Amino acid sequence: MSLTVEGLTIDHGAIRAINNVSFKVGQGQLTAIIGANGAGKTTLLRTLSGLKEAASGSATWNGSSILGVRAEDLARSGIMHVSDGKSVIAELSVKDNLALTGLWRKDKKDVAAATKEVVELFPILGQRMNQSAGSLSGGERQMLAIGRALIARPRLLLLDEPSLGLAPLIVEQIFQTIKSFVKSMDLTVVLVEQNAMGALKIADQGIVLNLGSVVLTDSAENLLNDPAVRSAYLGF
Amino acid sequence: MTQFITAVLTSLSSGAIYALMAIAIVLVWRSTRVINFAQAGQAVLTTYIGYTVIQRTGSFWLALVVAVISGAVIGAVIDRFFMRPIFKRVKSGPIVMIAPVVATLGLLGIIQAIIGFVWGITNQSIEAPVSTGGYKIMGTVIAFSSYNLLVLVFVAVAMLLLTLLFQRTNVGLALRASAYSPEIAKLSGIKVDSVRTLGWALAGAFGGLAGMLYIPGYFLYPNAMDLLLVLGFIAAVIGGLESLFGAFAGGMVLGFAIIFSTTYISPKLFFPTAFIVLIIVLLVKPAGLFAPKKSRGA
Numbered sequence: 305m306s307l308t309v310e311g312l313t314i315d316h317g318a319i320r321a322i323n324n325v326s327f328k329v330g331q332g333q334l335t336a337i338i339g340a341n342g343a344g345k346t347t348l349l350r351t352l353s354g355l356k357e358a359a360s361g362s363a364t365w366n367g368s369s370i371l372g373v374r375a376e377d378l379a380r381s382g383i384m385h386v387s388d389g390k391s392v393i394a395e396l397s398v399k400d401n402l403a404l405t406g407l408w409r410k411d412k413k414d415v416a417a418a419t420k421e422v423v424e425l426f427p428i429l430g431q432r433m434n435q436s437a438g439s440l441s442g443g444e445r446q447m448l449a450i451g452r453a454l455i456a457r458p459r460l461l462l463l464d465e466p467s468l469g470l471a472p473l474i475v476e477q478i479f480q481t482i483k484s485f486v487k488s489m490d491l492t493v494v495l496v497e498q499n500a501m502g503a504l505k506i507a508d509q510g511i512v513l514n515l516g517s518v519v520l521t522d523s524a525e526n527l528l529n530d531p532a533v534r535s536a537y538l539g540f
Numbered sequence: 541m542t543q544f545i546t547a548v549l550t551s552l553s554s555g556a557i558y559a560l561m562a563i564a565i566v567l568v569w570r571s572t573r574v575i576n577f578a579q580a581g582q583a584v585l586t587t588y589i590g591y592t593v594i595q596r597t598g599s600f601w602l603a604l605v606v607a608v609i610s611g612a613v614i615g616a617v618i619d620r621f622f623m624r625p626i627f628k629r630v631k632s633g634p635i636v637m638i639a640p641v642v643a644t645l646g647l648l649g650i651i652q653a654i655i656g657f658v659w660g661i662t663n664q665s666i667e668a669p670v671s672t673g674g675y676k677i678m679g680t681v682i683a684f685s686s687y688n689l690l691v692l693v694f695v696a697v698a699m700l701l702l703t704l705l706f707q708r709t710n711v712g713l714a715l716r717a718s719a720y721s722p723e724i725a726k727l728s729g730i731k732v733d734s735v736r737t738l739g740w741a742l743a744g745a746f747g748g749l750a751g752m753l754y755i756p757g758y759f760l761y762p763n764a765m766d767l768l769l770v771l772g773f774i775a776a777v778i779g780g781l782e783s784l785f786g787a788f789a790g791g792m793v794l795g796f797a798i799i800f801s802t803t804y805i806s807p808k809l810f811f812p813t814a815f816i817v818l819i820i821v822l823l824v825k826p827a828g829l830f831a832p833k834k835s836r837g838a
Contacts, residue, residue: 353727379729387727395720396713404717404728407710456729 305331305366305459307352307492312361314344314351321347323516324361329509334486334493336507336524338500338537344516345496346388349462352494353385354378365460380408384458388465391449394438398429401437401448405456415455422451425485443474447481454485460492467499475499479506500537504528512537542680547803548796549684555795556695560750561765561772562779562787563702564743568615569781570719571739572623578644579747580769581651582618584762586611586744587751588659591666591760600669600752607748615744619737622647652762663759672756691753698749699788702742706784715739719782774814778821780828789830793817 307329314322321344329335337345350356352363354375363370370378379385384405392401402422406415423430426447432440437448446466453461466482467475483506486493497503504510507524512533520533527533561579568576590607594600623640630639670686706712717725718735726732754768775794779786797817801809821829 355723355726375726376729376731379727385727387723391724391727393717393721393724396716400713400716403710403713404725404730407714408729408731452728 305492307363307365307460307494309352309363310361312348312351312363313359314347314356315359316347320359321516322351325513325516325518326361327511327518327521329492329494331492332490333508334483334495334506335509335511336500336503337494337496337511337513338498338503339513341498342515343513345513346464348513349385349464349494349496350387353383353462355385379405379456382457382459383462384453384456384460385462386449386453386464386466388468391464392437392440392445392452394436396437397434398437398440398448399433402429402452402455405452409456414457418455418457422454425454425481426451442470443478446470446478450478450482454489458491461486461494463493463495465497466495467497467502475502479503482506501528542677542682543803545677546682546684547799549682549688550803551796551799552792553684553688553691553795554799555792556692557750557754557768557791558771558775558794559788559791560695560698560746560753561768562775562791563699563784564746564750565772565776566779566781566784566787567739567743567746569776571715571736571743572619572627572640574623574640574644575773576644576740576743577641577769578618578647578651579743579772580763580765581648581655582611582614582744583747583751583768584760584765585614585651585655586748587666587755587760587764588655588664590748590752591659591664594666600667603666604749604752607752608745609748611744611746611748611751612741613744615747616737616741618647618744619740623740624733624737655762659762661762663761665759666752666756668756687756694749694753698746699784702746702784711738771814774818778818778829780831782828783830786828786830790828793829 309328310326312322312325313320325348327335337348339345347356351358352370354370354373354377358371365383370383402419406419409415428444429447429451432444437445440448450466463482466478470478479502485491495503495507504524504527510522510524510527511518512520512527514537520527520537564579565576568574568579586607589610590603593603593606623643626640626643630636668687670690672685672687674681674683674685706715714725714730714735715738717728718730718732722732750768751765755764758764771794775790776787777790778793779788779790794814794817798810798813801813
């Protein structure tokens with residue numbers, strides 16, 4: 305099972321947001337897509353999860369096309385998108401937020417088991433079950449959003465800026481947690497980040513996006529260690 | 541004293557009917573962000589259907605059931621085959637907010653025209669299933685009957701069932717999630733389009749119930765529910781548009797305000813009271829009395 309994107313072009317109104325982008329993410333691989341604000345990262349993920357239409361190109365998961373498929377159908381087929389920043393329903397309780405991805409699943413025993421695992425992964429959620437999601441801190445919300453996605457037992461996880469607006473210590477914690485469950489659950493992950501350093505540290509592969517085009521694709525290690533790349537694209 | 545008791549009881553039964561209509565409006569607003577003006581047409585259509593059932597079978601109760609079910613079906617059909625295509629085609633610009641609402645106004649006209657064509661425009665009447673004669677308190681007949689009591693009981697039961705559905709069932713959770721954040725609901729695998737249609741169906745059922753409970757005190761004609769639509773809309777706005785409890789409370793507030801002002805000051809105050817209450821609420825608490833709590837930060 306792999307994600308293959310070829311010649312993908314996406315328009316955002318009159319603006320070309322993504323131009324002829326191609327990349328491949330192998331089974332069990334974590335790919336970080338990095339780039340400045342406005343590079344088109346979020347637009348790319350929204351297209352892969354069915355929220356946005358592509359202008360041209362193709363994207364296949366496990367051999368079948370995912371372009372033009374409705375977001376809810378992609379979600380049910382194991383592609384979970386955790387959208388940026390505040391991807392929780394503030395008006396609902398933590399418990400209800402977590403329940404959303406279990407509503408349509410037939411195997412209720414496994415939903416219960418998955419929920420238990422998520423609470424073990426993020427113990428703070430267990431303590432906050434009956435609070436409204438709107439009362440959570442930024443870090444807790446991010447944990448809730450990721451936890452909700454994991455309860456669906458996804459195969460492909462699309463993570464949009466999990467570090468957005470979080471304190472450095474929490475960012476570190478979130479990245480480490482992502483790294484650990486990705487390995488233990490054998491998930492394929494596309495992680496979109498402005499925090500290039502943090503993302504590349506846990507990634508296998510890195511893709512640098514600039515103004516809607518891919519400027520570099522390499523192993524995360526090589527990208528991190530290349531001084532030219534660091535100064536030109538990563539800014540550290 | 542008798543006048544006061546009568547006023548309280550009548551306020552409750554009037555308020556209950558306004559609340560039903562307000563709930564129908566809120567259900568559609570929450571699921572599709574549309575103020576459904578066609579609700580008046582839908583409710584009057586289902587009441588005509590109920591009227592026909594009574595003509596054929598003589599049973600008010602059977603008519604009530606048929607009206608509620610046909611209300612649900614009509615609501616679902618309108619969303620699936622009329623509203624959804626409009627949402628699909630109208631995607632950007634200021635027209636996005638306006639087009640669906642104008643469409644419901646158009647639909648209201650169409651439904652009322654169809655009713656006129658099928659049943660005619662002369663007044664019909666539906667007889668109440670229980671006595672509409674007022675109860676006697678301390679030797680005085682008051683303006684509150686067994687029928688008014690029945691209305692109260694029905695609205696209370698309907699409210700209870702709706703609350704249980706929303707708070708205690710998976711379908712209710714899907715309805716709430718889709719209302720608060722269609723995008724997150726979709727990304728969680730919830731079929732938001734179907735959930736929206738269900739919202740319209742529930743609203744249609746409540747409209748059907750409202751029509752059958754309201755009309756026995758009045759006449760049935762194509763525009764018979766227009767006034768109730770306006771009052772239901774005001775009650776929904778008073779309650780904050782988002783909340784079912786708010787819609788219920790808004791209906792009650794309106795019922796008490798209207799009945800008390802018409803009883804104690806002047807019968808002419810019926811309409812002015814409704815609007816005065818609305819304006820006061822909008823000035824004091826613009827989001828409505830029961831708007832949901834905002835989240836921390838974001």
